[in-house]
Amino acid sequence: MSRVSVFERLFHAAFLVFILAPLVVVALVAFTPAGYISFPVHGASLRWFYAILNHPDFISSFELSIELALLSSVLATLIMLPLALAIGRYWFAGRDAILSFAMSPLTIPPIVLGVALLRFFALFQIQGTFIGLVLAHMVVVMPYVLRMLLAGVAGLDRTVERAAISLGASTFTTFRRITLPMLLAGLAGGFILAFTASFDELTVTIFVSSPQNTPLSVALFNYISQTVDPLVASVSVIIMAITTALLILLDRLYGVDRLFGGSK
Amino acid sequence: MADTASHRMRAATPYWLCTPGLILLAVLLAVPMLMTFLLSFNAYSDTAGIIHSWSLANYAEILTDPYFASIFLRTLRVALVTTLACTLIGVPEAYIISRLKPRWRSLCLVVVLGPLLVSVVVRTLGWQILLARTGLINQVLVGIGALPHPVDLLFTETGMDIAMTHVMVPYMVLAVWTSIRQIDPRTEQAAHSLGANGFTTFRRVVLPQIVPGILSGSIIVFSLTASSFATPELIGGRREKVAATTIYDQFLTTLNWPEGAAIACLLIASIMIIVFAWNRLLERRYAAAAA
Numbered sequence: 043m044s045r046v047s048v049f050e051r052l053f054h055a056a057f058l059v060f061i062l063a064p065l066v067v068v069a070l071v072a073f074t075p076a077g078y079i080s081f082p083v084h085g086a087s088l089r090w091f092y093a094i095l096n097h098p099d100f101i102s103s104f105e106l107s108i109e110l111a112l113l114s115s116v117l118a119t120l121i122m123l124p125l126a127l128a129i130g131r132y133w134f135a136g137r138d139a140i141l142s143f144a145m146s147p148l149t150i151p152p153i154v155l156g157v158a159l160l161r162f163f164a165l166f167q168i169q170g171t172f173i174g175l176v177l178a179h180m181v182v183v184m185p186y187v188l189r190m191l192l193a194g195v196a197g198l199d200r201t202v203e204r205a206a207i208s209l210g211a212s213t214f215t216t217f218r219r220i221t222l223p224m225l226l227a228g229l230a231g232g233f234i235l236a237f238t239a240s241f242d243e244l245t246v247t248i249f250v251s252s253p254q255n256t257p258l259s260v261a262l263f264n265y266i267s268q269t270v271d272p273l274v275a276s277v278s279v280i281i282m283a284i285t286t287a288l289l290i291l292l293d294r295l296y297g298v299d300r301l302f303g304g305s306k
Numbered sequence: 307m308a309d310t311a312s313h314r315m316r317a318a319t320p321y322w323l324c325t326p327g328l329i330l331l332a333v334l335l336a337v338p339m340l341m342t343f344l345l346s347f348n349a350y351s352d353t354a355g356i357i358h359s360w361s362l363a364n365y366a367e368i369l370t371d372p373y374f375a376s377i378f379l380r381t382l383r384v385a386l387v388t389t390l391a392c393t394l395i396g397v398p399e400a401y402i403i404s405r406l407k408p409r410w411r412s413l414c415l416v417v418v419l420g421p422l423l424v425s426v427v428v429r430t431l432g433w434q435i436l437l438a439r440t441g442l443i444n445q446v447l448v449g450i451g452a453l454p455h456p457v458d459l460l461f462t463e464t465g466m467d468i469a470m471t472h473v474m475v476p477y478m479v480l481a482v483w484t485s486i487r488q489i490d491p492r493t494e495q496a497a498h499s500l501g502a503n504g505f506t507t508f509r510r511v512v513l514p515q516i517v518p519g520i521l522s523g524s525i526i527v528f529s530l531t532a533s534s535f536a537t538p539e540l541i542g543g544r545r546e547k548v549a550a551t552t553i554y555d556q557f558l559t560t561l562n563w564p565e566g567a568a569i570a571c572l573l574i575a576s577i578m579i580i581v582f583a584w585n586r587l588l589e590r591r592y593a594a595a596a597a
Contacts, residue, residue: 081440140328
């Protein structure tokens with residue numbers, strides 16, 4: 043391993059500044075005591091966090107986003123668990139095709155998936171409803187859930203299950219008492235990743251939401267399209283805080299190294 | 307008999323396990339995508355809405371109208387510039403991170419890759435504030451005398467390139483880092499012991515081994531940039547429209563869904579063709595270099 047030269051250290055520092063600058067700037071603006079965005083920020087105040095309380099639309103969007111992320115992640119996990127078990131433990135004709143099909147929402151541009159779902163939901167008149175949002179988000183988060191579950195299934199020690207069966211446990215008991223507990227880290231990891239993906243999703247969501255059902259990402263996007271003021275910065279800081287908390291939780295459960303190091 | 311029956315049942319098990327997921331994907335993914343493709347052959351009028359006729363009129367209009375040509379060219383330009391910028395800064399960064407002490411390495415990876423999990427709207431908001439006429443970048447550039455007066459960066463293609471590079475560069479670092487991890491460190495040590503300096507080692511020993519990582523990273527960055535919506539819409543705005551923001555306008559503002567669907571199909575087709583050609587070209591070159 044060669045030493046990192048001074049020039050490389052400078053490059054590295056500049057790179058980190060580039061990566062962090064926009065996020066730091068948003069965080070700084072959120073705490074500004076001024077009534078508008080200005081630099082440098084003098085002093086600190088929480089006035090723009092209190093200002094969120096005067097915008098009930100942001101608060102109801104936030105609640106909607108949480109409900110949407112919870113429900114779509116739970117449903118996606120329930121549906122992907124048997125599929126992950128099938129792909130991870132059996133060899134069968136069409137296995138690779140099924141896997142690529144299940145991962146394909148990741149490779150379809152969200153803008154195209156968004157218009158496709160809008161077109162489809164319009165036929166059944168569920169465009170802009172909560173049900174439509176949940177269905178759309180299930181499709182979006184399914185690949186993330188599947189990826190984490192497959193990693194979990196690959197790490198299962200099958201001898202423990204065989205031991206349970208040889209001791210007279212039924213297939214269902216073995217699944218419930220042995221397989222499921224061993225898969226818990228993968229399940230939790232998949233769920234958290236799905237929750238984050240759903241909470242942040244914008245492009246698909248914008249097509250299937252409506253003024254009655256506006257998740258936080260869309261509400262923030264719409265607001266920013268009109269004006270940029272410290273209020274959107276304080277809302278963004280709350281979003282970043284939630285993401286960071288989830289990331290730390292995921293790291294404890296799963297290891298961020300493994301999360302990003304796994305096969306893409 | 308009972309044995310074959312139970313055997314057959316077991317052979318069917320994986321298919322049963324896949325059924326709920328496959329039904330959901332068929333209904334919510336395959337059918338809507340197919341319907342969008344079919345929609346692109348329909349016609350539209352301001353008074354009657356979507357007309358169920360079958361023609362290539364939408365495609366003919368998009369492919370011959372210079373307005374749409376300029377949009378697709380801008381999309382291509384931004385995607386290429388972003389891919390190039392991500393390669394130029396992402397590859398060295400991944401190499402530097404890989405040689406840091408383990409504790410620093412984990413921390414830097416979290417800092418560089420963490421933004422992938424932060425909402426793209428939040429990241430773009432940061433660039434809106436930074437790129438504004440009174441923003442930090444203009445203040446610094448004017449302050450150090452690099453510019454006589456503030457320039458417009460917001461609602462320009464340059465601004466879009468900068469923000470897109472920021473949004474996409476973690477994917478490049480991730481792809482390259484994954485392939486650096488697979489390098490045998492002894493090849494670098496050998497180069498050093500034979501007297502190669504740091505740059506020569508990188509160029510002659512490390513770089514050839516991480517070409518696959520750079521290739522997959524650039525494909526990810528290119529295809530995601532070419533179809534990205536939020537950053538071009540917020541940074542480019544009305545003035546600098548790209549394919550994705552045009553699709554958005556067709557579907558939600560002008561309501562010409564058939565034409566929007568045709569743009570969507572053309573966008574997917576162009577991305578697939580470019581990525582495929584790119585892959586083939588580099589694969590052949592790489593094979594030739596390895597031989």
